[in-house]
């Protein structure tokens with residue numbers, strides 16, 4: 402890699418978010434009163450799940466760069482599913498239905514007094530279900546926005562064409578008065594339990610938080626800043642400034658982020674757009690070491706009438722990317738501001754490889770010749786293969802995990818057949834149906850599988866006994882099993898193969914009857 406001159410960077414000009422506009426409309430911000438941030442968040446019912454599979458039986462107990470060990474992966478997915486199904490407390494004062502979305506749940510993780518910001522604009526993020534496909538989406542609402550020209554939404558059209566593994570897809574946008582103001586709402590794909598990079602890596606202590614929160618609600622009105630005008634850093638208060646720290650992210654993880662974010666920027670720049678949200682608070686960690694740039698397109702709508710130069714904005718993207726790398730390396734969002742730059746550079750030189758320092762300096766530099774995303778890729782090319790190898794290995798791991806889950810479908814099918822066959826009310830008085838032949842064997846087998854009791858007469862709820870029996874039944878093994886009548890006066894010795902034939906025959910009878918009824 403070529404050396405990058407540190408003098409290209411001008412620390413005095415830096416501000417936390419250099420996103421700036423010529424949008425001149427004054428925006429009155431009334432106090433936002435709802436919804437209450439109370440969730441019905443009960444702990445997961447772990448007794449409903451099978452216990453963590455012992456490592457000897459799982460595909461892998463070791464972590465891949467992108468895929469955690471099997472047991473952790475399952476827990477992670479269960480937690481995501483739990484989050485998706487959680488509902489807000491009734492009376493949250495949110496619209497019941499809006500533009501085809503329902504069940505609004507705020508996902509900003511704030512206490513009641515803290516105002517949320519989209520940079521310096523008041524913003525709230527909700528999860529809501531789309532009525533057409535039943536899938537949850539994220540709706541980012543910018544408060545007090547008045548759409549002056551419909552053409553401002555052209556950017557949404559362009560962004561909705563962009564599909565990239567490191568970009569949160571943009572779906573649609575609309576304006577609404579349903580929140581008792583005039584709001585802009587942009588709809589994105591939802592990633593349950595996603596964390597911002599800020600929350601994951603930079604928010605280390607209540608001290609760090611303090612500066613951010615106080616600044617948020619000290620403002621009574623919001624103005625979209627002029628282009629070239631500095632946006633006040635949420636970390637401006639020196640009291641709340643976190644300390645620069647040696648060694649933020651591990652270097653492997655840092656490179657992974659650099660590669661993924663570079664790839665996302667490349668796709669956006671090639672589409673003739675600029676990202677404009679390269680910021681720790683807007684990049685989401687959606688899985689193990691998987692990042693996605695979120696909140697895209699909002700700035701394009703907000704600043705539509707400024708006719709900004711896209712090349713300059715793309716240049717800003719790279720500079721913000723540089724600042725992000727500095728922040729992650731030094732564990733401090735202010736690593737390049739407030740006169741911290743030289744100290745941060747020292748930390749990076751001591752803690753990370755020469756290549757990290759070089760790419761960070763290249764990105765943050767101003768007026769560097771050939772500064773564009775293609776040059777970034779030339780500089781990081783040596784890291785791409787590691788990323789690719791880890792991604793392929795992760796894919797293999799997931800395929801193997803899925804293979805073991807395929808078994809579940811077999812067992813569920815079998816259980817459904819049992820459900821159809823056993824104790825049908827229309828045959829309740831027909832002893833020939835349930836007390837003779839095939840059906841009687843199935844009934845006794847069901848008792849054998851599910852209704853065992855111990856020597857004290859207590860029910861046995863042993864899942865592994867159930868799974869073992871069902872697997873043998875599905876395979877139709879020659880192994881024999883003794884089925885005892887409920888009155889214990891008789892018993893039958895039959896093989897799983899014979900029971901399987903009985904289940905198939907009984908189910909065929911039912912299916913035939915149901916098709917002749919139609």
Ligand SMILES: Nc1ncnc2c1ncn2[C@@H]1O[C@H](COP(=O)(O)OP(=O)(O)OP(=O)(O)O)[C@@H](O)[C@H]1O
Nearest residue numbers: 509517518519520526539590591592595596597682
């Ligand atoms: N597409 C998404 N899927 C899932 N969660 C999301 C998505 N977009 C945002 N979030 C979550 O919503 C929450 C609020 O997002 P927001 O962008 O307001 O972050 P923030 O950290 O509060 O930043 P800011 O300081 O700008 O308010 C964050 O916890 C974030 O993880």
